[in-house]
Amino acid sequence: MAKGGAVQQVIKPTRIVTGEVRKIRVIGTVFAVVCATQASAQDADIFDVPDRPTLNFYGSPGLVDMPTAESLPDGTFAIGVSHFGGTTRTTLTFQATPRLSASFRYVGIQDWNANGFDTYRDRSFDLHYQVLKERRTLPAVTVGLQDFAGTGIYAGEYVVATKTFEGGARLPGRVKVTAGLGWGRLASSGAIGTPFGGTRPAFDPAGTGGSPSVDQWFRGPAAPFGGVEWQINDRWGVKAEYSSDAYDAETGNGVLVRKSRLNFGTEYQLSNRIRLGAYYLYGSEFGVNVQVQLNPNAPLTPLSVRPTGPIEPRPDRAVSPEAWSTDWSESAQAPLTLRDQLTPVLAASGLKLEALQVSANRAELRFRNTRYRATSVAVGRAARAMAQVMPASVETFRLVTMHNGLAQSAVTIRRSDLEALEFDSQAADALLAVTGIGEAAPMLENAVYSDTLYPDYAWTIAPYLEPNYFDPDEPVRFEGGIKFELNYSPAPGWELGGRLKHRLVDTFSDSTRTSNSVLPRVRTDSILYARGSDTVLDTLYVSRQWKPGNDIYARVTAGYLERMFGGVSGEVLWKPVGSRLALGAEANYVQQRDFSGLGFQDYSVATGHASAYYEFGRGYLGQVDVGRYLAGDLGATVTLTREFKNGWRVGGFFTLTDVSSADFGEGSFDKGINLTVPLDWFLGTPGKRTLSTTIRPIQRDGGARLDVPGRLYEQVRQGHRNAVTDNWDRVWE
Amino acid sequence: MMRRRTVFALIGAAFALAACSGGSGQKQDSTLTTLFTSAKAVYDSWGQPAPQPVVVTRALLDQTPGQVMQAIPDRTGLQDFLRLIAQRRDDGPGVVEVWQSSDNIQFILRDGVLVGTKGLGPDMRSAQAGATLAGFDGQGGGGARLITLARGNDSAQRVEFACDMTQMGRDTIQIVDQRVSTYRMQETCAYGGTTFTNEYWVETSSGRMRKSRQWVSPGFGYIAFERLKN
Numbered sequence: 001m002a003k004g005g006a007v008q009q010v011i012k013p014t015r016i017v018t019g020e021v022r023k024i025r026v027i028g029t030v031f032a033v034v035c036a037t038q039a040s041a042q043d044a045d046i047f048d049v050p051d052r053p054t055l056n057f058y059g060s061p062g063l064v065d066m067p068t069a070e071s072l073p074d075g076t077f078a079i080g081v082s083h084f085g086g087t088t089r090t091t092l093t094f095q096a097t098p099r100l101s102a103s104f105r106y107v108g109i110q111d112w113n114a115n116g117f118d119t120y121r122d123r124s125f126d127l128h129y130q131v132l133k134e135r136r137t138l139p140a141v142t143v144g145l146q147d148f149a150g151t152g153i154y155a156g157e158y159v160v161a162t163k164t165f166e167g168g169a170r171l172p173g174r175v176k177v178t179a180g181l182g183w184g185r186l187a188s189s190g191a192i193g194t195p196f197g198g199t200r201p202a203f204d205p206a207g208t209g210g211s212p213s214v215d216q217w218f219r220g221p222a223a224p225f226g227g228v229e230w231q232i233n234d235r236w237g238v239k240a241e242y243s244s245d246a247y248d249a250e251t252g253n254g255v256l257v258r259k260s261r262l263n264f265g266t267e268y269q270l271s272n273r274i275r276l277g278a279y280y281l282y283g284s285e286f287g288v289n290v291q292v293q294l295n296p297n298a299p300l301t302p303l304s305v306r307p308t309g310p311i312e313p314r315p316d317r318a319v320s321p322e323a324w325s326t327d328w329s330e331s332a333q334a335p336l337t338l339r340d341q342l343t344p345v346l347a348a349s350g351l352k353l354e355a356l357q358v359s360a361n362r363a364e365l366r367f368r369n370t371r372y373r374a375t376s377v378a379v380g381r382a383a384r385a386m387a388q389v390m391p392a393s394v395e396t397f398r399l400v401t402m403h404n405g406l407a408q409s410a411v412t413i414r415r416s417d418l419e420a421l422e423f424d425s426q427a428a429d430a431l432l433a434v435t436g437i438g439e440a441a442p443m444l445e446n447a448v449y450s451d452t453l454y455p456d457y458a459w460t461i462a463p464y465l466e467p468n469y470f471d472p473d474e475p476v477r478f479e480g481g482i483k484f485e486l487n488y489s490p491a492p493g494w495e496l497g498g499r500l501k502h503r504l505v506d507t508f509s510d511s512t513r514t515s516n517s518v519l520p521r522v523r524t525d526s527i528l529y530a531r532g533s534d535t536v537l538d539t540l541y542v543s544r545q546w547k548p549g550n551d552i553y554a555r556v557t558a559g560y561l562e563r564m565f566g567g568v569s570g571e572v573l574w575k576p577v578g579s580r581l582a583l584g585a586e587a588n589y590v591q592q593r594d595f596s597g598l599g600f601q602d603y604s605v606a607t608g609h610a611s612a613y614y615e616f617g618r619g620y621l622g623q624v625d626v627g628r629y630l631a632g633d634l635g636a637t638v639t640l641t642r643e644f645k646n647g648w649r650v651g652g653f654f655t656l657t658d659v660s661s662a663d664f665g666e667g668s669f670d671k672g673i674n675l676t677v678p679l680d681w682f683l684g685t686p687g688k689r690t691l692s693t694t695i696r697p698i699q700r701d702g703g704a705r706l707d708v709p710g711r712l713y714e715q716v717r718q719g720h721r722n723a724v725t726d727n728w729d730r731v732w733e
Numbered sequence: 734m735m736r737r738r739t740v741f742a743l744i745g746a747a748f749a750l751a752a753c754s755g756g757s758g759q760k761q762d763s764t765l766t767t768l769f770t771s772a773k774a775v776y777d778s779w780g781q782p783a784p785q786p787v788v789v790t791r792a793l794l795d796q797t798p799g800q801v802m803q804a805i806p807d808r809t810g811l812q813d814f815l816r817l818i819a820q821r822r823d824d825g826p827g828v829v830e831v832w833q834s835s836d837n838i839q840f841i842l843r844d845g846v847l848v849g850t851k852g853l854g855p856d857m858r859s860a861q862a863g864a865t866l867a868g869f870d871g872q873g874g875g876g877a878r879l880i881t882l883a884r885g886n887d888s889a890q891r892v893e894f895a896c897d898m899t900q901m902g903r904d905t906i907q908i909v910d911q912r913v914s915t916y917r918m919q920e921t922c923a924y925g926g927t928t929f930t931n932e933y934w935v936e937t938s939s940g941r942m943r944k945s946r947q948w949v950s951p952g953f954g955y956i957a958f959e960r961l962k963n
Binding site: 427684 | 824831838841853856860861883886952
């Protein structure tokens with residue numbers, strides 16, 4: 001209440017958005033995870049919060065140690081950490097589609113003392129597909145493949161049915177009854193026959209694993225399992241089950257004693273996202289299970305953007321025709337004056353004016369968005385900034401988003417539509433219906449450019465923390481220290497970038513696991529790099545990117561491209577603004593860097609790929625790269641990604657090349673998971689930054705791609721039609 | 734308490750020393766720094782007593798230039814005063830008013846009926862008000878109201894509520910030092926399992942809405958408006 005200050009000065013008003021809810025959430029996430037999430041239960045059923053299934057010891061929907069047929073709410077990430085009898089399983093499950101979910105698990109079994117392990121450590125992948133959804137009279141039915149790509153000790157398959165009973169007069173709460181049939185490990189106790197015949201090979205600790213063991217699935221004996229879960233109220237639940245798992249390997253190695261097939265447990269819902277359980281398993285062991293369920297669609301802090309003022313409508317043309325005069329456009333100074341007026345208005349919204357072209361009734365603005373992950377928010381704000389500054393006669397606005405010198409797309413909006421629709425009952429949809437999103441020319445003719453933007457530079461000195469997963473001796477290794485980053489841009493599209501890191505702490509350098517790879521050691525020498533020196537020039541490169549045509553984008557980069565390789569890289573991308581399909585080609589010639597210092601080793605390679613990218617819609621993205629990898633192997637990478645509207649991305653990828661499983665080593669071929677979480681999901685304030693990680697069960701040398709900074713596709717796609725319209729609901733923010 | 738504070742101070746000092754940045758543009762802080770700063774702000778605000786409600790007097794209002802609206806969201810029960818920043822006529826029914834809170838949240842009203850919010854997070858992005866305004870004629874009535882609600886995943890959900898307006902009779906309300914004679918109206922809207930009930934008090938002499946309690950969104954709940962000064 002800046003103008004009407006009197007009341008405020010006297011009384012110090014409180015705010016509409018009290019931070020209370022937000023506070024609890026942020027602290028919870030960042031530091032403790034455990035105290036997160038009291039709130040958000042107020043989501044009324046209008047947002048359709050589905051029933052949340054509970055997890056088993058394998059971190060997927062289930063009873064105690066056995067699975068159920070339930071699915072998680074679409075898009076949910078479930079993290080389960082369970083421990084009993086010396087076994088700790090940490091599982092990440094992602095509900096990729098409403099019916100399909102995938103789990104990735106890391107297990108440690110203490111006192112194994114066999115197969116060359118003191119503590120047995122292994123990674124495993126599961127897939128679960130819900131064949132039938134629960135109906136009024138019929139149960140849900142799910143088929144699951146546990147540890148389907150390995151020779152691991154958990155390999156097993158199942159078919160399971162679950163039915164929910166609720167609202168009985170005698171029993172409060174909800175009862176779920178489950179019955180299933182298991183194979184493999186899930187048939188090691190109480191088998192009743194061999195329905196599909198066949199035999200299963202024994203666990204082979206020396207195998208490379210990693211490939212889908214199709215020939216084993218549903219083979220050998222089958223055994224029934226089942227159980228009951230009673231959800232007494234919102235907080236408490238109890239479970240009882242009959243397990244078909246004999247724990248042969250564990251009992252054989254003396255890890256645990258199994259006296260019973262029955263398991264019991266009780267669980268407590270600590271908060272909306274966290275559930276704790278305590279159990280008594282196999283007649284001999286106590287166990288605990290911590291279950292966390294996160295849904296990207298439910299941010300820890302709802303994102304709120306500080307609103308701009310409403311649009312000031314132009315005066316009525318009939319009443320004040322002089323305001324609509326076009327005389328101003330005769331002046332050579334007019335574009336400069338307008339540029340200078342517009343720049344601070346844009347800056348208040350985190351936008352930077354790059355170029356402006358004005359005529360009596362049209363104007364094109366080229367601007368950079370430094371603040372909003374959703375391009376639509378930037379476009380909407382730029383449009384309103386134009387409406388605030390431009391003379392009344394300017395009716396058509398062309399808004400071109402720029403990213404590192406690349407014009408992404410041109411959004412054309414009529415000013416009278418902006419004025420008429422701001423308070424429309426369907427403001428966003430109505431504006432989209434009259435908005436054009438088309439291609440943008442590489443350069444803008446007859447424009448005035450910002451005279452303050454270049455040279456553009458930014459530097460940061462900040463702490464860093466880098467995790468590295470699944471070393472056989474240590475589940476997570478990390479290093480931390482201080483980094484210095486510099487980005488210098490002398491002109492549009494040019495960039496000099498670099499990162500210098502100084503390591504202060506790490507858990508790498510004591511590792512004795514040096515490479516045993518028979519391929520050129522393009523990735524497995526990471527321990528030697530870690531030992532090399534504490535101060536490292538991570539990257540230092542010059543790049544130039546530009547648009548040779550309206551739909552074509554190009555990039556050339558040279559220098560120390562990544563920690564392990566330096567050289568030159570060139571890329572061309574074809575991506576029409578409205579197209580779901582994009583095609584690209586990248587060629588690199590690189591040489592392996594020394595373990596320390598600025599020099600190079602003898603190994604050099606020409607590597608490159610032809611790529612096809614496709615937007616399937618509803619946030620599903622696909623990518624295929626075919627070409628030559630760092631170790632000189634030929635092959636292809638397939639990546640499937642699900643991108644949520646709020647910026648969460650989760651993807652899986654695998655690479656098959658002409659390297660044999662034996663030469664590749666453990667895992668047989670390269671595969672992994674990409675995860676990106678936008679920072680504003682935690683903070684609730686707009687920003688473009690994200691936290692990303694790639695998790696591989698194991699890093700080998702086959703199918704390894706060069707890590708070039710600034711690949712084109714994501715730079716370009718975020719400003720194209722599908723990405724802009726996907727978030728169009730936010731255009732009036 | 735003291736110990737936690739010390740730990741925070743130490744971590745903070747470490748970050749302050751470790752993280753700095755510069756450049757021709759406004760380079761943002763590093764990710765770790767941002768997370769820490771955010772958590773620190775949260776921590777600092779813990780344990781602060783809630784502000785005492787203010788008894789608004791005629792004298793206080795007279796000192797305040799412009800129109801004043803009092804707003805009290807249900808979920809906090811705390812009071813704020815809104816400032817009228819824009820007034821428009823467009824093709825829609827009634828007069829659009831944009832009211833802004835002390836923390837820059839905007840409430841958009843059509844003749845007093847809430848048709849949008851900005852800056853809340855769980856916002857009402859836009860809404861129809863025609864059926865509601867038509868029900869103010871003293872006869873009651875109702876109809877469909879399409880309301881677009883922001884969702885946590887950055888999308889929006891368009892919900893067509895079925896609404897019923899009930900005439901509750903005359904009601905004299907106290908606004909600061911005035912006794913205002915009003916018609917009281919109640920609007921009940923439903924969509925599936927979600928319902929909300931808005932209440933409106935419309936001044937008999939001017940037809941202007943003086944007081945209301947209106948639903949914003951599932952995440953925000955209700956907010957009560959009182960027009961203190963025209």
